[in-house]
Amino acid sequence: xxxxxxxxxxxxxxxxxxxxxxxxxxxxxxxxxxxxxxxxxxxxxxxxxxxxxxxxxxxxxxxxxxxxxxxxxxxxxxxxxxxxxxxxxxxxxxxxxxxxxxxxxxxxxxxxxxxxxxxxxxxxxxxxxxxxxxxxxxxxxxxxxxxxxxxxxxxxxxxxxxxxxxxxxxxxxxx
Amino acid sequence: xxxxxxxxxxxxxxxxxxxxxxxxxxxxxxxxxxxxxxxxxxxxxxxxxxxxxxxxxxxxxxxxxxxxxxxxxxxxxxxxxxxxxxxxxxxxxxxxxxxxxxxxxxxxxxxxxxxxxxxxxxxxxxxxxxxxxxxxxxxxxxxxxxxxxxxxxxxxxxxxxxxxxxxxxxxxxxxxxxx
Numbered sequence: 001x002x003x004x005x006x007x008x009x010x011x012x013x014x015x016x017x018x019x020x021x022x023x024x025x026x027x028x029x030x031x032x033x034x035x036x037x038x039x040x041x042x043x044x045x046x047x048x049x050x051x052x053x054x055x056x057x058x059x060x061x062x063x064x065x066x067x068x069x070x071x072x073x074x075x076x077x078x079x080x081x082x083x084x085x086x087x088x089x090x091x092x093x094x095x096x097x098x099x100x101x102x103x104x105x106x107x108x109x110x111x112x113x114x115x116x117x118x119x120x121x122x123x124x125x126x127x128x129x130x131x132x133x134x135x136x137x138x139x140x141x142x143x144x145x146x147x148x149x150x151x152x153x154x155x156x157x158x159x160x161x162x163x164x165x166x167x168x169x170x171x172x173x174x175x
Numbered sequence: 176x177x178x179x180x181x182x183x184x185x186x187x188x189x190x191x192x193x194x195x196x197x198x199x200x201x202x203x204x205x206x207x208x209x210x211x212x213x214x215x216x217x218x219x220x221x222x223x224x225x226x227x228x229x230x231x232x233x234x235x236x237x238x239x240x241x242x243x244x245x246x247x248x249x250x251x252x253x254x255x256x257x258x259x260x261x262x263x264x265x266x267x268x269x270x271x272x273x274x275x276x277x278x279x280x281x282x283x284x285x286x287x288x289x290x291x292x293x294x295x296x297x298x299x300x301x302x303x304x305x306x307x308x309x310x311x312x313x314x315x316x317x318x319x320x321x322x323x324x325x326x327x328x329x330x331x332x333x334x335x336x337x338x339x340x341x342x343x344x345x346x347x348x349x350x351x352x353x354x
Contacts, residue, residue, distance in 0.1 A: 024200065027199065057235060057237065057245055058348055059233060059235050059247070059348075059350070061233070067352070069233055069247070071235070071245070071270040092247040092268055092270070138320055138321050142316060142325075142328075143316055143327065143329070145327055145328075145329070145346055145348075147320075147325075147327055147348060149320040149323055149350075167323060167350055169234055169235070169323075169348050169349070171235070171237070171327075171348045173237075174239045174243065
């Protein structure tokens, strides 16, 4: 009695295809691991073990209309993941606007997020021309220097303030 | 009768060679994927050139000694005919009292993602005397943080400055001025 051999009945061929797929996947995995600087560190919160409390100095910009900028100083207190403090803005360009703002915020997903919640001092302009903003910053140590770099935006519901944005760059003030 | 030799099955030999090719192909593809994904946050040194530094930069320069003053700091940079050379101007405006203001031409060069600048003279100086003023050598690293171009680094007294300026230093943090 004879029987006809079915197509693909050669088991070695099946194994070979599976093995080929496995080898490609293994190669992809090894390649990805080899070229990622430190894959484990990608998930590490850069703010772990960092106490942001203290004084930070730098610049904040208004990236609209006249592109103004301010000398920016921030005094922060960190309690767990909660932040509080004062932000001090002093315009370096055209008008001599000066403001002191109460800050309230938190740390989440490795980022610093805080809002201006109250204006303590405002010189050189009026409250109806002033907007409270929310700032999001990333912490980085660059060549041994602690930095906070990010952007601010308006997130409340006053129409006159909608769409305004800017940037923030800060370095920790030395003791 | 001819006895079949071990490994005489051609398909087996092709399969092994093919498997090796697939492994190497996967490795190559994986390495390329890895490279492209790690470039998102920070530009690689190879992609930074002298033209990267051209333009206007704004931020802060600190004096980390004495009264620990700080200045609003602005620099403009242009490429020179020299391949890695840069020239420009620096503007300092003290954030506190007294309101010291200074303008200084700067020269320097780029190596990789670092720029080395020297203030070469003082063309404007207000509210302080020249004998109380020191020019600076500045070293900055270029980084893109969350899409924002930054120059971060330090300064010391210029290498050609007088002895009284020795030991002074500070930090610099700049971001590119928007167009």
